[in-house]
């Protein structure tokens with residue numbers, strides 16, 4: 001049995017080999033090794049070497065006891081002449097530290113078993129450098145958490161890649177990135193900084209938006225826009241646009257009113273009813289939600305006698321509903337159409353004042369254009385049916401062009417014709433259900449663009465949200 005001992009600045013090591021002969025063949029095998037870190041308090045190299053000799057002695061005894069093999073001879077190899085000198089001298093002459101260790105070594109080994117070896121041949125030398133490698137730490141342990149938290153704070157709760165790199169230089173922690181991520185989630189400071197409000201879930205759509213298989217303009221949103229200046233003779237006068245939107249198929253109808261007084265509005269709505277039929281319900285805004293509208297329009301709508309207006313149009317078959325104040329989102333669907341109309345009007349008039357006739361013509365043109373806008377996705381290939389438009393429900397096709405057929409007043413033909421038109425209308429409604437309805441009922445996407453189920457803000461998140469709000473206000 002050959003035991004090699006050595007010590008360095010960082011650690012001490014002892015290794016035990018067995019050399020055995022069988023049928024004339026010599027074999028060597030490493031059977032045990034032990035390393036120790038050099039204590040933090042100062043220890044001279046000779047004393048470290050002596051400590052290594054003690055470790056080697058203990059290891060050799062353990063190996064001897066645990067093997068049933070008969071060991072014929074033992075060799076202890078040490079590259080320190082100091083240690084060998086101490087072992088050979090009277091140990092009572094030395095300090096307590098040296099004396100105690102020399103005694104322990106000589107209690108279980110013979111002095112003749114100790115030999116000197118050149119440093120470069122001493123295989124225990126490798127063991128003394130073990131401690132230069134990173135310290136292995138388990139990923140889920142309080143010490144690991146403290147070490148990582150220290151690095152995390154040292155790098156100002158940011159610079160994640162740098163933190164991972166620096167930790168890796170000193171420590172070997174399995175699943176380091178995941179452990180760091182978990183630690184960041186636990187860090188209260190990071191949670192305060194990174195909190196962002198979760199968009200609340202969209203409310204259910206109103207019944208009017210989902211009223212399939214009903215006549216166009218059954219549920220009508222009423223909105224106003226303007227004023228638009230027109231030239232009448234040599235004078236400049238103001239006109240107002242009254243926009244009626246079918247909330248179900250999003251078709252629109254525009255009337256021009258010469259003022260926004262109650263009788264003018266009633267007249268415009270009567271014109272609409274005469275041409276599009278009586279709606280089941282009118283929906284309008286009290287004027288408190290007109291955020292983007294001009295001051296003049298806002299004042300005009302506010303001055304409108306809404307009571308008289310709703311009385312005029314509330315009958316057994318028609319009702320009038322006002323959106324509650326401070327709910328601009330309720331009229332959102334038709335307010336977007338107002339924007340579209342205004343944009344188109346600016347494009348057509350090009351900042352020129354039109355005459356009454358020109359204005360009416362322009363608005364009718366816009367009505368036609370917007371009623372042929374696709375409600376569903378425009379297909380890319382030619383084979384798919386074209387996108388559904390409001391005009392499909394109003395005119396039977398997107399631009400109202402239908403194949404010309406000769407009319408026959410035969411009762412059978414009329415009945416069949418009526419059935420064909422019903423089938424056509426139903427086909428449009430089926431497409432509306434299949435393609436359009438899923439689009440509008442789809443919940444608004446979250447910030448990440450994933451259709452993740454959105455939650456409302458939880459009470460316990462409020463302090464964090466307020467904190468982030470405060471931070472952003474302070475930055476401003």
Ligand SMILES: [Zn+2]
Pocket residue numbers: 152157184187188189190191
């Ligand atoms: Zn942090």
